[in-house]
Amino acid sequence: MVCNLKFNVVIFLLLTAGFSLQAQTITIQGKVLDSLQQPLQYANLLAVPSADGVDVTFAITNQDGVYNLKLQKNQNYTVTTSYLGFLPNIEDLNLEKDTFKDIVLKENLNQLDEVTIKYTPPMVVKKDTIIYLTDKFVTGEERKLKDVLKKLPGVDVDRSGNVTVNGTKVTKVLVENKTFFTGNSKLAINNIPADAVDKVEVLDNYSDVAMLKGLQDSDDMALNIKLKEDKKNFMFGDIEAGAGIKDRYVLHPSVFYYSPKTNVNVIGDLNNTGVKSFTIKDYLEFEGGIGKLLTDAGSYFKLYRSDFAQFLDNQDYKSSTNQFGAFNIRQSINAATDLSAYAIVNNEKNTTASNTLNTYQNIDQPFTEQRFANNALDNFFTIGKVTLEYKPTVKEDLNVSTVVKVTNNKGLGVINTINPSQDNTISTTNNVTGLNLKQNLSYSRKLSKTHTATLQSTYSYQNDQPITNWLTDQQILQGLIPLQTDINYNIKQTKTVNTNSVNTILKDYWVLNNFNHVYMSLGINAAFNSFNTTDLQQLSDGTINNFETAGFNNRLHYNLIDTYLGLEYKFQIGIATFKPAAYLHFYNWQLNAFSNRNANSKTLLLPQFTSKIEFSNSEKISVKYKLDATFPAVNRIANNFVLNNFNSVYKGDANLSNTLFHSASISYHRFSLFRGLNYNLSTTYNKRIKSIKNTIQLQGIEQFSTSVMFDQPEQTVNVSGRISKSIKKLKLKFNSRWSYNDYYQIVNQNTSLNSSKDFNNTLSLETNFKNHPNIEVGYKYVTSNYKSRGNLTQFLNTSFFTNLEYDFLNNFIFKADYSLDTFNNKTTNNTNQFDMANASLFYQTEDSPWGFELSATNIFDVKFRQTNNFSDFLIQDSQSFILPRIIMFKVAYKL
Structure with missing residues (x-):
């Protein structure tokens, strides 16, 4: 019965999207030329129909001035062709068949006359800018x-809120030329009302400091949202409130105010429906995101593995209550000075449950463990930032900011493990408090025509x-921790990690001429760390069994100073730009552990x-290479033991030094608005020639690990490609x-060379109609192979998904999505399958501020989500339990 219901739902989604793809269209092709018969690249053609119900169409010429305009047969159109600096060409057309026609534009000798032209092209393409008239x-x-954004040519928005334009990821969002909150795209695209947007500007090679554009090699892409005139000097936004069965609720206000001098944004979110307003991904983006991964992988993964990040990482919940508030204000003090501030407050209360089958391998006697985990989490954090921007002239730019982050996260968990050596239940409590303060200073000044300096x-x-x-x-960890016999074993750990760091770089940009630049840098990175741990057993009679006599507890001070000089030479030959560079680093580090002191240096x-x-402008190849070195985090050089988990003990090594690895990448990017074709190809290669590796000693599920320097080469290769093709109203x-x-890997004193291969493919087809339902249908195919010591483990994961959006009867919007996921462990022949479906129906009349919505999530009331992965010696098949079916009725009011 349930299977029939699911099948009928999928058929309904597909049938509701039924439409005719055989519209009677004809094509007009040709070139747009100037009076000298030279092609005009990125000229705009706009075809406005006389009849109601016929779509407005447009086209843009390619680099050869060629256009391809689709029109409906036997319809009257007014076709306007325009190009900056030229008078527009306006013609009335009614065509019965495909036609070839060249269009010649005359130069506008009187530029002032352009102010009288009422026509505005829907899309303007320049070298580093695309402007959409929404x-x-x-x-x-x-x-x-x-x-x-989903309706704009060349723009894609995924479910996570990532925006890409012609295959390049947007890294910053501005509103009226000012940064929106942190610049993260998620807050902007999920909260700014659609009817407030007038234009969307895409700014490639974006730089916050205008004078550095062309000097700094920026891969950033920004969206600048231009508001409609009636939304300026006026408060706008919306408020959404809803209630559902089993005491579900949601309250989501988004209020905005923009004027030439003052901007105010307020966003709130209270719900118990599992919607997270701030995720681990948002936190990593806030701290630098993918850019930090590419330039400083060590810092990125240190953030990802931090105690605070682990609390945010959970995504699947049995229950969830989220309270989120964000406030942002920007005030122009005068023409040269802006003061801005924002605050983000988040409080979550969640419960999670999982059932995991762990397969331990690469040991003499492989075995399996069944592990059940339940957790109750209470996460609170607040982040505040104040920024002063001072730009007295185009030759000077000062930016000073202060960021404060306060966290207080608590967790209560119960783990039940069933394995050949024991059946045990362990209760765990965690309390993570933290304070982080950052003071940033950025100053740029154009010293002369040829020299620009930054600090x-x-x-x-x-x-x-x-x-x-x-x-x-x-008893746990027998032989690793000195437990005394007791009725119950109460083990406590207190850890304090304290870091003071200063990072400063002074750089001179010397422009020899238009084709040759020399950049010189002087910098220092200094970090002063302290790492203190205390592990002990509290007995039932209140006495303390301190583990210090067994080699536990750490008192470590670790200082690392990196002073460096850099020289870069940037030159251009034809269409190619090259920039070789070299950085000379002088490293000095010092360790103080109890009474032991150790000092080292390296160049x-x-x-x-x-x-x-x-x-x-639409076709590029980029090549990058870098030899990099990283030094170990403070916990990896702590010589004494420390408890990592109920089944894990770790010991660092004060003699660890730096890692050394090569990284190289080649990427090719091309897009054609004329052909509706966009593809990106990239290859990255990393080779570790000197690394820090854990050696692991396994005894059942319990393990002891320590770190050693390892000089055997290891490598990683990634090849990725993305292709999209628009055909009429379809996008593939x-x-x-x-x-x-x-x-x-080194497990139980055996060193083995492991390899893993992953192949991930996704094929999808989506439509973009104005008067028909729009549907996306896709299929994802993922294979994973892991080989170690002659053992091969294979996973095959597939996913079929479809999304539907249907605007009907003028006032109704129906949305639905469905996915069917299959997880197959080919090694054990275990297969798991689950499907998810969500739907909503929204109603709002055009002249009413009130809107009403009925929504349902997890329609099939699926109990858990299946995942699988593998690590050095462990293969995991996990079931994470999720929220049950939720049915909500919501009311929205547009300000």
Whole structure:
């Protein structure tokens, strides 16, 4: 019965999207030329029909001035062709068949006359800028900015809120030329009302400092949202409130005010429906995001593995209550000075449950463990930032900001493990408090026609204090921790990690001529760390069994100072730009552990190379290479033992030094608005020639690990491609990624070379109609292979998904999505399958501020989500339990 219901729902989604793809269209093709018969690249053609119900269509010429305009047969159109600096050409057309026609534009000798021209092209393409006039693309049912962006040519928005334009990811969002909150795209696209947007500007190679554009090699892409005139000097936004069965609720206000001098944004979210307003991904983006991964992988993964990030990482909940508030204000003090501030407050209360089958391998006697985990989490944090921007002239730019982050996260968990050596239940409590303060200074000044100087400096203070308690009625980690016999075993750990760091770089940009630049840098990175741990057992009679006599507890001070000189030479030959560079680093580090002191120094020359070949504005090749070195985090050089988990003990090594690895990448990017074709291809290669590796000693599920320097080469290769093709009202997309990784592991004194291969493919087809339902249908195919010591483990995961959006009877919007996921462990022949479906029906008349919505999530009331993965010696098949079916009725009011 349930299977029939699911099948009928899927058929309904597909049938509701039924439409005719055989519209009677004809094509007019040709070139747009100037009076000298030279082609005009990116000229705009707009065809406005006389009849109601016929779509406005437009086209843009390619680099050869060729256009391709689709019109309906036997319809009257007014076709306007325009190009900056030329008089527009206006013609009335009614065609019965495909036609070839060249259009010649005359130069506008009197530029002042342009102010009288009422025509505005729907899309303007320049070298580093694309401007969309959104009214030409929207259909009226859009509610938020993300719905508008999905309608723009070349723009994609995924479910996570990531925006890409012609295959390049948007890294910053501005509103009226000012940063929106943190600049993260998610807050903007999910909250800015669609009817407030007038234009969307895409700014490639974006730089916050205008004078550095062309000097700094920026891969950033920004969206600048221009508001309609009636939304300026006026408060706008919306408020959404809803209630559902089983005491479900949601309250989501989004209020905005923009004027020439004052901007105010307020966003709130209270719900118990599992919607997270601030996720681990948002936190990583806030701290630098993918850019930090590419330039400083060590810092990125340190953030990801931090105690605070682990609390945010959970995504699947049995229950969830979320309270989120964000406030942002910007005030122009005068023409040269802006003061801005924002505050983000988040409080979550969640419960999670999982059932995991762990397969331990690469040991003499492989075995399996069944592990059940239940957790109750209470996460609170607040982040505040104040920024002063001072730009007295185009030759000077000062930016000073202060960021404060306060966290207080608590967790209560119960783990039940069933394995050949024991059946045990362990209760765990965690309390993580932290304070992080950052002071940033950025100053840029154009010293002369040929010299521009920048100073960037950051001071950071971080203090984290996690406290963990494990409680069980059986002895654990026997032989690793000195437990005394008791009725119950109460083990406590207190940890304090304190860091003061200063990062400063002074850089001179010397422009020899238009084709040759020399950049010189002087910098210092200094970090002063302290790492203190205390592990002990509290007995039932109140006495303390301190583990210090067994080699536990750490009192470590670790200081690392990196002073460096950099020289870069940037030159251009034809369409190619090259920039070889070298950085000479002088490292000095000192360790103080109890009464032991150790000082070291090292000098390294680290080369870099980048190159870019621009065949045109829409076709580029980029090449990058870098030799990099990283030093171990403070916990990895702590000589004494420390408890990592109820089944894990770790010991660092004070003699650890730096890692050394090569990284190289090649990427090719091309898009054609004329052909509706966009593809991106990239390859990255990393080779670790010197790394820090954990050696692991396994005894059942319990493990002891320590770190050693390892000089055997390991490598990682990633190849990815993305292709999209628009055909009339259809868009076909194909994403593919292949990765290979070989690495050594040391388990129970056996060193083995492991390898993993992953192949991920997604094919989807979506429509973009104004008067018909729009549907997306896709299929995802993922294979994973893991090989170690002659053992091969294979996973095959597939997913069929479909999304439907239907605007009908003028006032109704129906949305639905469905996915069917299959997980197959080919090694054990275990297969798991689950499907998810959500739907909503929204009603709002055009002249009413009130809107009403009926929504349902997890329609089939699926109990858990299946995942699988593998690590050095462990293969995991996990079931994470999720929220049950939720049915909500919501009321929205538009301000």
